[in-house]
Amino acid sequence: MSFVEREIQMPHARLGLLLTFTLIDGCGFADFARLSVNEPITIDNVAFIRPDQTTFAEVIARLGTPDEFLDSETGVFVVYRFLDARYSRINYGSLASAWSPVTPDLITEGLGMRLNRLTIRLSPTWIVHHIEFSNQPEQPSGFTLVPFVH
Amino acid sequence: MSHPTTSPLIVTQGCLFRLLMVLVLASVAGCAFGRATLGDKIKQEDLASLTKGVTSRAEVVARIGAPDRILHANEREILQYYHYDLKSSSLLLLLVNFSRFNIKSDDLYILIDREGLVDDVLYGRRTDKLAFQAWPFGE
Numbered sequence: 561m562s563f564v565e566r567e568i569q570m571p572h573a574r575l576g577l578l579l580t581f582t583l584i585d586g587c588g589f590a591d592f593a594r595l596s597v598n599e600p601i602t603i604d605n606v607a608f609i610r611p612d613q614t615t616f617a618e619v620i621a622r623l624g625t626p627d628e629f630l631d632s633e634t635g636v637f638v639v640y641r642f643l644d645a646r647y648s649r650i651n652y653g654s655l656a657s658a659w660s661p662v663t664p665d666l667i668t669e670g671l672g673m674r675l676n677r678l679t680i681r682l683s684p685t686w687i688v689h690h691i692e693f694s695n696q697p698e699q700p701s702g703f704t705l706v707p708f709v710h
Numbered sequence: 711m712s713h714p715t716t717s718p719l720i721v722t723q724g725c726l727f728r729l730l731m732v733l734v735l736a737s738v739a740g741c742a743f744g745r746a747t748l749g750d751k752i753k754q755e756d757l758a759s760l761t762k763g764v765t766s767r768a769e770v771v772a773r774i775g776a777p778d779r780i781l782h783a784n785e786r787e788i789l790q791y792y793h794y795d796l797k798s799s800s801l802l803l804l805l806v807n808f809s810r811f812n813i814k815s816d817d818l819y820i821l822i823d824r825e826g827l828v829d830d831v832l833y834g835r836r837t838d839k840l841a842f843q844a845w846p847f848g849e
Contacts, residue, residue: 588802593809598836622733625817625834629790636791646846684784703846 576661590650592703598627608710609680609688617687626680635689640678647671670704693702737807743842744798749778753794757833760820765828770820777820786829787822793818795837810843 608614608622616638625637653664677694684700756774759765770789771777777789791814800809815838825827 588807589805591807591809592846595811595813597813598815599839620832620834624836625814625819625832627786627817629781629783629819631781636783656806682784686784699722 574666589654593647593665594618595645600642601640612691616682636682638680643671643675668707672704726788732810740802741803742800746796749792760828760831762828767822767826784798791818797840797842801844806823808844808846810846812840814840818824
């Protein structure tokens, strides 16, 4: 077989295989879904904040308005919330519908939720006292395809 | 006059591309778009009507309505109004489905001083950057 003939036939084979797997079932082999609430705030986004110097007006100008105000005896807390949740589901049993009259279910699912919160404590004069994240903001999140491993 | 000849490999690649497009179109079983909102949208003319040190609390409520939440901080009363917007998109293929749901909020805080007048207005709009996205990977 010449090089050209091989180049012609192999992509057809790959496409045929892909076509077979694509049309093998109409009920879906895999699902990937994602839910995002607000833009994530990173450490770089808050690098401009200097404790006891930066004003609340400067924070709003850079980060926007917070999601919540909380009052306490030591000052005001403002909270920015953001969420990134990823869900995946694979039904390996759906592949059997190509040759089986019964479609068994063999499903693995994974849900990863990264709910993060940036809390900024303000003094009575609306100056930033300190900031803190509830989780590591730079920690990557991904889809969990296999639920049996950490 | 001679015409340039096209190599069989290029012709084959063109056929493969067309076949791939047919494959993609055939495998797209459907798509879905959804929208949901919570709370009234905050109007720019309502914001423009608020004047610091002049507009009273009663006038704020008469103009914008009752706040969604009332808070107290730094000896001020804070009236909070919010508007949530959700956009969802799904790409439903025969073998794989992709979905993405994006939620953002607009928040308006009106600080009222001890005299019952508007002390400050904080407004942040995020929903104008809300997009329909079906691809769940990446940023």
